[in-house]
Amino acid sequence: TFVRCQTELNKIQKTSQSMDEDSNESESENCQLDEDARSVEKDQENNKIQDFGEESEAEKSPDENFNNRSSNKKRKSQSSYLSQSKKRLKRRILDENIDNESDNEEEIALCLAPKKCKNLSNKDDRLKSIENKMDDFNQCMKKMSHSMRQMASYSNKITSHNLDIYRDPNSQENFTDKVDHNGTNLVIIVGRDFGDFARKVMRVLYSEEERKTHILPPGRPHLSRKPLDSNRFALLNDAVRVKYRLSKHLYDDFFKYHLRPNLSDFLVEERRRESNKIVRNQAKSAVSQIATQSQPGEE
DNA sequence: GAAACGACCGATGGCTCATG
DNA sequence: CATGAGCCATCGGTCGTTTC
Numbered sequence: 001t002f003v004r005c006q007t008e009l010n011k012i013q014k015t016s017q018s019m020d021e022d023s024n025e026s027e028s029e030n031c032q033l034d035e036d037a038r039s040v041e042k043d044q045e046n047n048k049i050q051d052f053g054e055e056s057e058a059e060k061s062p063d064e065n066f067n068n069r070s071s072n073k074k075r076k077s078q079s080s081y082l083s084q085s086k087k088r089l090k091r092r093i094l095d096e097n098i099d100n101e102s103d104n105e106e107e108i109a110l111c112l113a114p115k116k117c118k119n120l121s122n123k124d125d126r127l128k129s130i131e132n133k134m135d136d137f138n139q140c141m142k143k144m145s146h147s148m149r150q151m152a153s154y155s156n157k158i159t160s161h162n163l164d165i166y167r168d169p170n171s172q173e174n175f176t177d178k179v180d181h182n183g184t185n186l187v188i189i190v191g192r193d194f195g196d197f198a199r200k201v202m203r204v205l206y207s208e209e210e211r212k213t214h215i216l217p218p219g220r221p222h223l224s225r226k227p228l229d230s231n232r233f234a235l236l237n238d239a240v241r242v243k244y245r246l247s248k249h250l251y252d253d254f255f256k257y258h259l260r261p262n263l264s265d266f267l268v269e270e271r272r273r274e275s276n277k278i279v280r281n282q283a284k285s286a287v288s289q290i291a292t293q294s295q296p297g298e299e
Numbered sequence: 300g301a302a303a304c305g306a307c308c309g310a311t312g313g314c315t316c317a318t319g
Numbered sequence: 320c321a322t323g324a325g326c327c328a329t330c331g332g333t334c335g336t337t338t339c
Contacts, residue, residue: 195306
């Protein structure tokens with residue numbers, strides 16, 4: 001909100017003022033960078049707030065170019081800020097590199113006297129230290145990618161669970177809590193989400209053979225596989241719709257974009273499971289055969 | 300802890316259909 | 320008739336969970 005922006009701006013102004021007062025040159029570059037960041041932030045905040053104020057005045061003001069020019073100036077000054085920051089950052093990185101290398105006395109010697117680089121043991125040390133750093137870096141990257149995947153999967157789950165867009169709050173529909181198939185109420189089947197639920201219902205409605213040899217209704221004439229029985233498939237759709245309280249007129253989209261891809265993949269996997277199992281077993285038996293053949297040779 | 304299993308995702312190819 | 324868009328089944332690979 002605007003009020004919150006103002007309070008944040010005040011905070012930033014206060015901190016930057018205190019930083020301005022402390023103009024000691026010996027201050028670390030780190031603080032300098034923080035200050036730069038704050039300055040840029042402040043500048044941006046100023047721009048935002050100015051824009052906010054100008055929004056209403058812009059229409060009244062006859063000289064729009066003036067505003068544009070002033071904003072251009074600000075952009076220019078901001079870019080100069082950024083370029084300065086970049087220079088400082090560059091310098092800081094250089095300094096840090098030197099600092100890190102200075103940790104080791106031998107490395108200091110290497111820095112000061114490059115001729116000694118010819119020494120092979122020193123080279124090995126440096127290579128080892130680089131390798132160690134690379135390992136650390138790789139570990140960090142692994143951790144990062146892992147957490148990113150977790151985040152991605154979490155956000156995915158949220159969207160897949162958020163079915164509100166397929167529900168009509170104005171609808172007066174009374175959802176039944178029973179969809180019967182041969183005496184089995186499909187609605188009471190428990191699944192962790194709509195996909196899991198639908199897969200379980202598929203297992204109830206269709207035999208393994210049917211799941212392996214058919215595709216989703218309505219099917220296509222050019223496809224070799226026949227579609228699953230559409231009456232039972234209608235039961236599945238009813239069960240999903242009733243279970244998750246989805247509107248009739250919105251269900252088509254839900255099916256098209258969420259359920260169908262899910263179930264289509266499910267049928268493919270049903271076919272693949274057995275072949276995968278056979279491949280695994282073949283590989284296993286081949287490995288055990290090789291092991292038994294190599295044993296007498298060793299003795 | 301490793302193997303097995305299930306679910307998910309992106310890429311691909313074949314097909315239909317609308318459009319110019 | 321060529322072309323592009325859209326649909327859908329399929330495949331290969333990866334990841335998370337379950338089982339042993």
